[in-house]
Amino acid sequence: MSEVMDPAADSPFPAMADGRLQALRRMKAISGALLLVAAIVYVLCRAFTDSDGVWGYIQATAEASMVGGLADWFAVTALFRHPLRLPIPHTAIIPRKKDQIGEGLATFVREYFLTSEILGERLAAARVPQRVGDWLADPEHARRLAQELSISVSGMAEMLRDDQLRNSVATFADKRLRQTDMSPLLARLLEAVCDSGQHQAALTTTLRGLAHFLEENRSELRRRVALESPEWVPDWVDDRVFNKGFQLLQSFITDVVGDDGHGLRKGFDDQLRDFAERLRDDPEQIAKVEQTKLEILDHPAVRSYLEDIWGTLKKFILDGAADPESDLRRSAEALTVRAGEVLRDDPDVRGRVNDVLERLAGHVATHYADDLTDVISTTVARWDNEETSRRLELQVGRDLQFIRINGTVVGALAGLAIYTFSRLF
Template identity: 70%
Template sequence: MTAGATRPGVTAPISPFPALAEERLRALRRMKLIAGGLLVLAAVVYVVSRIVGDGNGVWGYVQAAAEASMVGGLADWFAVTALFRHPLRLPIPHTAIIPEKKDQIGEGLAGFVHQYFLTTEIVSERVAAAQVPARVGQWLAEPAHAHRLAEELSSAIGGLATVLRDDELRNSVAAFADKRLRELDIAPLLARLIDAACDAGQHQAALTTFLRGARKFLENNRAEFRQRVAQESPEWVPEWLDDRVFNKGFSLLQSFIADVIDDDSHGLRRGFDTQLRELAERLRSDPEQIAKVEAARDQLLDHPRIREYLANLWDAMKTLLLREADNPGSDLRRSAESLTMRAGEVLRDDAGIAGKVDEALQRLVGHVVTHYAQDITDVITTTIERWDSEETSRRLELQVGRDLQFIRINGTVVGSLAGLAIYAITRAF
């Protein structure tokens, strides 16, 4: 089987760097030709020395060097070839080491990686040296990167929306919103809102607005009120008396409302403030008042219009989200870019925050290494086990075979020198 062939039924992997793989294959073939050429040259020299020479003098040295060169070259050819296949296709024991021991090699490699690479100390040291928070912060702080990240986020939102099942999400969102609203302690929340409004004086402003509206309403409907007084007044009462009584009472009411509007310390205002604060206190401590508010909350949530609104909440949210994500100038995109840049600046410039993030990252990596290192190294073992034996041998030979050919070259050259030295020493003694 040739170097580029694969066994039937085994799909050869597609190299992610085809140009690099072809270059390595050419380099491997070139080095094999050089190593083989030296061995052939040694054989030719040996044959010539045997034919032409008589084994004495210079020819003896040449013959000894050529003979030892052939032995060294053949021995190293056998050793290098035995790593990847059976030499001359003969099933010699302890040859084709890589194909025969593929699984054991995978287990050994996984164990080596586990023992010397995937340790908490080594990984934590490398994570600390990498300065991940600072580098990530520097990248995120760049406006172009923040803009790109916002675009990717928008694209992800759009893509996610197309694969989600609206019916299921519509029911889930409605059920979730209803559940959360029913679980909400609304009475204490209303109490806090009342306290906040009173502390800010907003309740008095609201009262003033209401009184001004009431005064205007009374003035605009004066005739209507006068007519109602006439209808309720006995027939024997003169009309001029009705007019006088009505005008006096109406004026007194308008004057009272004006006094309350103009006087910030009016008794009615103080009473209004006291009643609101008492209501807030009852909302916090009175079980009966709390029960009434919760019953009103549940009754409101059971209203058909509210149920319809909750049912359509997901559709409204999805429409708004997609519109904002699709618009380059939307508040969502601008907020995403701004938050990204701000987060990057914090990671880059705040040593305290960066230190905490780095510490958390190291703890996370340490946890992963401690609990999942075996699973990680199992990837090596299982991957190599799935490889075809001959394909594995071919891959490894493609990676390191060129350098191994230098062993053959060195064996041929060193063998000739060793043979020459041994022959010379033998002749000398």
């Protein structure tokens, strides 16, 4: 009565273990053997006894055992195929109802799993931020994550087309620079320089360089004065005038360099701050800066520099990603560890992350639950009917064979009890 199941090598499912198939066959053999034993006992009792006395009890037990075993065999078999290949109504339930089973499973998952309340409860119970924080705070995990990210970044960079990206980056940078109003930026830069005193340091360096330049070229300057002086002026007069003027100039430079409160320094500071104000408020000055900016951007050398930005940036990223000791990798590891520590130790951050996750889960459950569960129903609908039945039987059929065994045993006990009751009363 037991039908042999074909494991079907060509299948959309992963191949099952041979041990599971052997276990199913073994259980089918045991349940079939019990039914066969009951049938043999019944036939022997009918053929060689008068069905009286003890033999009557044995015959009744065997008869009921056959009925129970056959009924449960029919019930179990009817789940997966037509018993004896007869098209009996309400049999081969799984092949016939495969699509409805898939839709029912999808509905069950949608109504009892993909809801905002259930997903929120599970997320809260899972303590996702705490666990993620614990994992990220481990330096070894951070190092591994940085390594994986570097591999991914390197792979993506190699896949990109440099010629297109070079032009795109250059065009983007050029467009942004043309759209940016440079005057306010220069004004803020000048004010920051003045506030920090760096302009005075630059003036000091310039004056010292000028003093050194004048000293290095004193003879050349004296010769130039001689050439410009009238011929009737004696040389000793030229020498005295030049030396006096040169000494006054060097003395003036020395005074400015050594005096932080010198009037020239204050005037220099006032002029820079005034220029910053004009960069912010004077339309004529603003127009000059913008015109200068456009002329610079239109220069071929600037366009070439902008086109080199992508190559420089790519090399920096690839070199940093490939070197475990690079500042880029170390920064990525440090940021990862810091993020993990914040998630692990700061309850406010964990609470905000949990709120975001719960809102995201609720949004997904509200707007995409049908799309997600459609995967179940459409996938089941694509399965072959007979193959689905065979694979499901291979998965759960061994346990179902216990139903046949129980039916045979319970039928025997029920038959014995009924026969005994009828004999007593």
